[in-house]
Amino acid sequence: MKRLNTIMIVVFIIFISSIACMNLLTEDQSFSQAENRPLMQFPKVSLDRIRTGAFTKDVETYLSDQFVHKRFWTSIKASAQKTMLKKDNNGVYFGDDGYLFEKFVSPSEQLDANSESISKFLEKTKGVSVYGLLATTSIEMYPEKLPKFAQTASETDAIQRVEEQVKGDIGWIEATAALKAAKEQPIYFHTDHHWTTHGAYVAYRATMEKMGMTSLPTDEFTIRTVSETFRGTYDAKANDPSIAADKIDVFEPNFHVSYDVDIDDGESERDSLYAWEFLEKRDQYSLFLGGNHRAVTIHSNVKNGRKLMIIKDSYAHALVPFLVNHFEEIYMVDLRYDHRSMAQIVKEKGIQDVLVVYNIANFAEDQNLIWLRQ
Amino acid sequence: MVFSSLTFLFFFLPLALILYYISPRSIKNFTLLGVSLFFYAWGEPIYIALMIFSALTDYIHGRIIGRFREQRPLYAKLGLVSSLVMNLAVLSFFKYADFLIGSINSIIGTGIEPLDLPLPIGISFYTFQTMSYAIDVYRGKVRPQKRFVTFALYVSLFPQLIAGPIVRYEIIEKELMNRSFQLSQFADGVRIFIIGLGKKVLVANTIGQLWTSVESQGVADLTVFAAWLGIIAFAFQIYFDFSGYSDMAIGLGKMFGFNFPRNFNYPYIAKNASEFWRRWHITLGSWFRDYVYIPLGGSRKGQFVLYRNLFIVWGLTGLWHGASWNYVLWGLYFGVLIGLERAGLLNWLEKLPRFVQHAYLLIAILFSWVLFVFEDIKEGFRYAQVMLGLGGRPLYNTAFLYDLYTNGILLLGAGLLSTPLFTLLWKRCVKRSEIIQNEWIQTALQVIFFMSILTLSTAYLVDDSFNPFLYFRF
Numbered sequence: 001m002k003r004l005n006t007i008m009i010v011v012f013i014i015f016i017s018s019i020a021c022m023n024l025l026t027e028d029q030s031f032s033q034a035e036n037r038p039l040m041q042f043p044k045v046s047l048d049r050i051r052t053g054a055f056t057k058d059v060e061t062y063l064s065d066q067f068v069h070k071r072f073w074t075s076i077k078a079s080a081q082k083t084m085l086k087k088d089n090n091g092v093y094f095g096d097d098g099y100l101f102e103k104f105v106s107p108s109e110q111l112d113a114n115s116e117s118i119s120k121f122l123e124k125t126k127g128v129s130v131y132g133l134l135a136t137t138s139i140e141m142y143p144e145k146l147p148k149f150a151q152t153a154s155e156t157d158a159i160q161r162v163e164e165q166v167k168g169d170i171g172w173i174e175a176t177a178a179l180k181a182a183k184e185q186p187i188y189f190h191t192d193h194h195w196t197t198h199g200a201y202v203a204y205r206a207t208m209e210k211m212g213m214t215s216l217p218t219d220e221f222t223i224r225t226v227s228e229t230f231r232g233t234y235d236a237k238a239n240d241p242s243i244a245a246d247k248i249d250v251f252e253p254n255f256h257v258s259y260d261v262d263i264d265d266g267e268s269e270r271d272s273l274y275a276w277e278f279l280e281k282r283d284q285y286s287l288f289l290g291g292n293h294r295a296v297t298i299h300s301n302v303k304n305g306r307k308l309m310i311i312k313d314s315y316a317h318a319l320v321p322f323l324v325n326h327f328e329e330i331y332m333v334d335l336r337y338d339h340r341s342m343a344q345i346v347k348e349k350g351i352q353d354v355l356v357v358y359n360i361a362n363f364a365e366d367q368n369l370i371w372l373r374q
Numbered sequence: 375m376v377f378s379s380l381t382f383l384f385f386f387l388p389l390a391l392i393l394y395y396i397s398p399r400s401i402k403n404f405t406l407l408g409v410s411l412f413f414y415a416w417g418e419p420i421y422i423a424l425m426i427f428s429a430l431t432d433y434i435h436g437r438i439i440g441r442f443r444e445q446r447p448l449y450a451k452l453g454l455v456s457s458l459v460m461n462l463a464v465l466s467f468f469k470y471a472d473f474l475i476g477s478i479n480s481i482i483g484t485g486i487e488p489l490d491l492p493l494p495i496g497i498s499f500y501t502f503q504t505m506s507y508a509i510d511v512y513r514g515k516v517r518p519q520k521r522f523v524t525f526a527l528y529v530s531l532f533p534q535l536i537a538g539p540i541v542r543y544e545i546i547e548k549e550l551m552n553r554s555f556q557l558s559q560f561a562d563g564v565r566i567f568i569i570g571l572g573k574k575v576l577v578a579n580t581i582g583q584l585w586t587s588v589e590s591q592g593v594a595d596l597t598v599f600a601a602w603l604g605i606i607a608f609a610f611q612i613y614f615d616f617s618g619y620s621d622m623a624i625g626l627g628k629m630f631g632f633n634f635p636r637n638f639n640y641p642y643i644a645k646n647a648s649e650f651w652r653r654w655h656i657t658l659g660s661w662f663r664d665y666v667y668i669p670l671g672g673s674r675k676g677q678f679v680l681y682r683n684l685f686i687v688w689g690l691t692g693l694w695h696g697a698s699w700n701y702v703l704w705g706l707y708f709g710v711l712i713g714l715e716r717a718g719l720l721n722w723l724e725k726l727p728r729f730v731q732h733a734y735l736l737i738a739i740l741f742s743w744v745l746f747v748f749e750d751i752k753e754g755f756r757y758a759q760v761m762l763g764l765g766g767r768p769l770y771n772t773a774f775l776y777d778l779y780t781n782g783i784l785l786l787g788a789g790l791l792s793t794p795l796f797t798l799l800w801k802r803c804v805k806r807s808e809i810i811q812n813e814w815i816q817t818a819l820q821v822i823f824f825m826s827i828l829t830l831s832t833a834y835l836v837d838d839s840f841n842p843f844l845y846f847r848f
Contacts, residue, residue, distance in 0.1 A: 004817040005561035011821055012564045013391070015828060020384040056416045060381045064836070067380060073836035080830060084580075087780045149776035239837065 022068045029066065040065040071241065078240040087147035090237040093139075095146055098244050099190050100234035101139040106153040107161070107364040114369040115165035118356065121372040122168030124343035130354045131210060132166070133173040133203060134159045135195060135315050137361050138188035141179060155360045162363070171210050178206040189246045192232020193361070194285050197223075197249050200318035207319075211353070213326055221251040226276075230284040248284060250274065251321065259324060262297040263290070273298070273321045288317035294337035298330045307351045311335060311342060313366070316357040323355075335368040342372055375416045376536075377622040378574045380835050386413065387626075390532075394630060395555075403527050403550070406630060410532040414495070417536075421494035424464070429529040431460055432504040433522050439511045440518030450512060457508035461501045468494055473697035496536040498694060500529055502661055507543040509665055516544045524550050533626035537619045539637040540657040546632050553631035560629055565824060567625025572827040573618030575834045577788050582611040584781045591773070593756045599770040601760040603777060605740050608747055610788040613642065616655070642792040645731035646720060647711040647738060658694070662687050673716075680716070684709045695746070700754060704745040711738060 031038050043049070043058035050056070067073075078089075087094050093101045122130055139146070140155040156176055163172050179187055179195075179202050187199030195203070201218070208215035227248040235243060261270045275290035289296060292314060302325060310316050310323075310332040324330055331349065333342065346354060358366070375382050390409045397405040415422045435457035442449035466474075472488040479486055507528070510516045519525040528550055534541050588596070588604030596604075617638035627634045641654035651659045667687045673680045685706070692705015715723070723731050741758060748754030759765045790796065804810050810819070 002557060004813055004820065005557045007817050007821060008561045008564055008824070009557070011825060012568075012828070013388075015825065016383055017388045019832075020388045023384060051419050053417070053419050056375075056419070060375070060379065063385055064380045067384075067836055070836055073833040076830065076833035077837040080833070084783045085780055087776075147776070147780070149772045149779070151773045151776060 019068075023063065023066060026066070026068050032065075032070075074239050075241040078238075078242065082240070082242075087150065089239060092234050092238040093147055093150050094238065094240070094243075095142065097145060097190075099138065099142060099145050099188075100238050100243060101142070101146060101152075102137065102193060102234060102237075102361070103150075104137065104139055104152045104155050104158075104361055105364075107158045110367065111158065111162065111364045112165060114363060114366065115162050117369040117372045118162075118170070119165075119167045121343060122166070122170055125346055125354065126169070128346055128352060128354055129171065129211075130169065130356070131171045131173055131207065132163075133175050133207060133355060133357045134162060134363055135199075135203060135357070135359045136176050136179060137193060137359050138195075140176075140360075141183050141188060158360050158364055162360075173203070173207050173210045175203045175206050178202050186249075189230070189232050189234075191235035191238075191243060191246050192230065192285060193234060193359070194232065195315060195318060195359075196246075197251055197318050197321075200315075201251065201322060204319055204322035207323070207355070208326070216253075216322070216325060218251075220254055222254055223249050224252055226250050226287070227279050227284055231282065232285065236282075248279075248287065250287075253325065256301075257325060258301045260299040261289070262299075263293050264295055265297070273324065285314065285317070289320060289332075291317075292334055292337070294334060296330075296332040298324050298332070300324045300328060300330075302326065302328055304328055306353065307331065307349060309333065309342070309346060309349075309351045309354045310357060311354065311372070312357040313359060313362045315359045315362075319357060327353075335371050336366075339368075339371045341374045343374075375413060377619065377626070378571055378831075378835065380832075383571075383832070383835075386416075391629065403523055407523055407527045407530065410527065410530040410535065413532040414530060414535060418495050421497075424468075424494055424497075425500065425530060426526070428461070428464060428500065428504060429526045430522070432457060432508060432529070433519070433525045435460070435508050436511050436518040436525070437520070439508060443512060443514065454508055454512045458505060461505045461508075465497060465501045468497055470693075470697045477699075499538050499540055500535065502540050502658075503542070504529060506540075506661060506665060510542065510544055516547055519543075519547075519550075531627075531632070533623045533630070533632070534634055537616070537623065538655070538657060539620055539623060539634050540661050541634050542657075542661075545635060549632050555631065559631065559633075563625045563628025565625070565820075566628065567622050568824045568828050568831075570618045570621025570623075570625055571831045573614040573621060573791075575618075575831040576827070577784075577791065578611050578614035578618055579834065581607050581614070581781070581784055581788055584777060584784075585611055587777060593753060593760065596757070596760045596765075597768050597770045597774055598760060598763050598765075600774040600777065601757060602740070603774065605743055605747075605757075605761070606785070607781070609642075609740060609743050610785070610792070612743065612746075613638075613792065614788065640792065640794055642736065642739070643732070643794070644735050645728065646715050646723060646735055647708055648715050648720070650735060650739065651708065651712070658691070662691055666690065681713055684713050684716075688712070696749075698749045700745055700749050700751050703751065704742055707742055707745055 028041060029039050030041065040058065040062040042062055043055055045055060049058075081089065082094075088103075091103050093103065095101050118132070136155045136159070139152050143152075146152070159176060179199060182198070182202045185198050185202075186196055187202060188195050205215045225247050228245060230246040230248050232246065235245075259271060259273060261273065263269065270290075273289060274287050276287065278284055278286040278291070283291065285291075298320070304327070306327045307329045308323065308327045308331070310320065310330060312332060312334065316332065320330060320332065331345070331351065333345075335342075342354075345351070363369075375386060377383075390413075393409060394402065394405055411422060411426075414425060435453050438453040439450045439457070442453065468491055472490065475486045475488050478484060507516070511518050519528070528543060528546065531541075584607040585604055588600055588607065591600065620637035624634045624636070635657055637655060637657050639653040639656065641650050644650040644653050667683055670683045670686065671679045672683060688705040688709025689702055690705070691708070692702040695701045695704070723734060741761075744754050744758050744761070745751075748757060756765070760767055804816075809815055
């Protein structure tokens with residue numbers, strides 16, 4: 001038994017000390033692409049920080065942040081969990097056909113407050129055509145792909161609740177029905193909480209119809225796949241490397257059109273709706289309009305004098321590239337960063353149409369719609 | 375720093391082992407003391423002073439008691455009383471002051487401000503150890519330790535410092551002064567440590583998520599079966615968490631040459647509450663038995679004294695677990711059960727088939743965990759009501775079915791691991807099969823088994839630290 005014991009000890013010591021050495025010798029990373037966040041660097045030493053325990057706490061974060069080959073280890077855990085028949089991780093369900101879904105939680109009072117905010121906004125913008133688009137997320141679209149007995153609240157019910165609660169003149173765009181009719185197409189990402197350009201296209205047609213305008217058929221566009229390596233937010237939460245990456249398609253107009261994109265009222269400018277550099281990063285959905293900004297103004301060469309304001313979350317980013325072909329100016333604002341009075345801006349800019357675009361999961365929890373009340 | 379952390383496994387432990395084993399024999403205790411103080415200071419930079427103070431006063435008390443116990447018993451007695459007062463004062467001040475203030479405020483309606491002191495890590499354990507030392511010196515069971523470094527090492531020894539087992543001085547007295555390296559002891563330490571790590575990381579943490587998921591549904595929306603499932607998950611969580619931690623402590627102790635007493639012995643296979651407590655947190659139970667229950671007269675002074683003693687001991691046991699009334703109630707619940715068992719329930723139970731006895735114990739334990747887990751006693755009672763089907767709730771819903779089948783394997787595994795089944799099977803295989811008896815095969819099997827657990831545990835720990843920043847819903 002002497003040999004057995006010796007080998008046992010040696011293997012154990014080698015295991016812990018070799019990983020310790022690898023961690024020690026590997027150069028520190030400043031940013032993790034996989035986690036899309038900066039990593040902890042070796043913390044500052046000071047007597048005060050040592051006394052309060054902040055130093056040692058930071059060292060622990062530093063050591064675990066800089067742990068080598070994290071993806072290798074997390075994939076071991078993911079396979080172990082799967083073997084145990086685990087069907088979810090961090091609130092994300094493993095669905096059929098490589099779909100990941102996030103559970104939709106029964107809406108809280110925040111949803112009612114948000115409806116109220118919209119009603120207030122409608123009072124202040126009488127005479128302007130206001131439209132609302134509340135999009136479902138993928139979990140509502142594919143209940144049959146969910147694991148057996150998986151729980152989720154009804155997004156359709158939540159949308160209906162908002163439509164009933166909002167008082168005033170608003171044109172609700174029936175996106176859910178249109179999306180359901182197109183559910184055989186890849187309208188949602190497998191690994192991300194957004195819709196794809198295909199889903200956005202369906203919503204665009206419904207929007208045009210509601211606005212009494214004519215939408216462009218698909219043959220006016222060339223659909224080009226610009227990425228096949230997109231791993232979105234659901235993937236980050238589910239953390240299972242065996243799930244296939246998504247591809248991103250872009251609808252490129254076959255007709256001549258040009259845009260001027262102005263970000264944050266003159267902070268920067270670009271002439272494309274796409275920020276291609278994001279394809280090199282994890283957050284590839286930010287390809288569309290470069291992600292979230294306080295305010296984005298898009299002038300197109302469509303000289304029809306129509307101005308549209310979009311009050312939105314990121315679902316609008318894939319939708320806007322279709323809408324720009326119908327408006328001379330789109331003014332897109334994000335209430336999370338922009339706390340000005342939108343009713344005021346509508347008046348000042350002489351805007352005729354306002355479109356509110358949110359996905360229902362976000363709308364149910366967003367705390368910034370309150371800014372619409374001013 | 376907890377043992378089940380990347381920092382401990384891949385930074386502290388290799389460093390501690392290297393430092394300890396390169397130290398010459400004469401300064402090994404000194405090195406281990408330094409390492410232990412570093413370990414403690416890592417999580418409690420300030421309270422390290424408290425622990426050193428505690429060690430110092432108990433060292434002095436021990437010397438005083440030892441010096442006078444034969445010639446001047448009165449002085450020795452005073453020394454003992456002073457030591458106990460000191461320890462209990464420290465423990466009460468840091469652990470129970472706010473509880474006392476809160477209770478006074480709610481009973482007589484005063485508005486005394488709570489102190490809001492953070493609880494010094496391990497204080498419940500090390501004060502109990504030093505008290506047992508002082509009492510044992512007074513009783514003449516052990517000789518007072520003359521070297522301060524050795525005594526301070528006993529108090530601060532890092533493997534058992536933060537979550538037990540409660541190691542009495544007499545048990546490791548010899549090892550504190552003189553221990554030699556033994557290959558088999560170290561290897562056992564590695565094995566026990568890895569088993570403990572696996573219990574904590576792979577079982578307790580994962581099944582804990584099931585409890586969290588049930589608990590987060592809220593008592594108001596709970597179905598009957600879900601309530602049972604939830605508390606079963608908690609029962610496994612607390613057992614694998616606590617016993618895993620004890621195993622890690624025992625394993626680490628062996629790596630540094632100490633043999634700590636066993637703290638858990640498959641408690642859920644017990645047939646009654648009295649037996650359960652002989653298998654659960656053994657070192658705490660025996661502490662209360664030897665230093666409270668028996669000095670109070672135990673069961674030898676008549677019925678009244680017996681039941682009074684049970685009441686005191688179990689009230690204190692409950693209070694030891696946490697400064698809140700629900701823990702007291704939890705302790706008294708066991709006091710009542712054990713009292714009933716003594717009064718005749720046990721005789722009656724023993725005539726019943728064994729599975730009925732097991733069922734009795736398990737159901738009793740599950741309800742005890744309800745008391746334990748809800749600090750809000752009313753909430754606990756509501757939960758128990760749902761379990762009993764008195765809440766007017768449906769038996770189950772799809773959420774329950776989902777939780778059940780996605781955790782089925784884990785629950786089954788945890789259930790089997792709560793019994794000695796696998797250990798017995800393995801021993802039987804070794805006995806019957808000559809192939810396994812071959813040393814090389816045995817070695818290969820063991821290395822694969824233990825390293826798999828270690829690898830998986832590391833993977834689970836790394837996954838915990840993998841915190842994607844979710845540019846979520848933006």
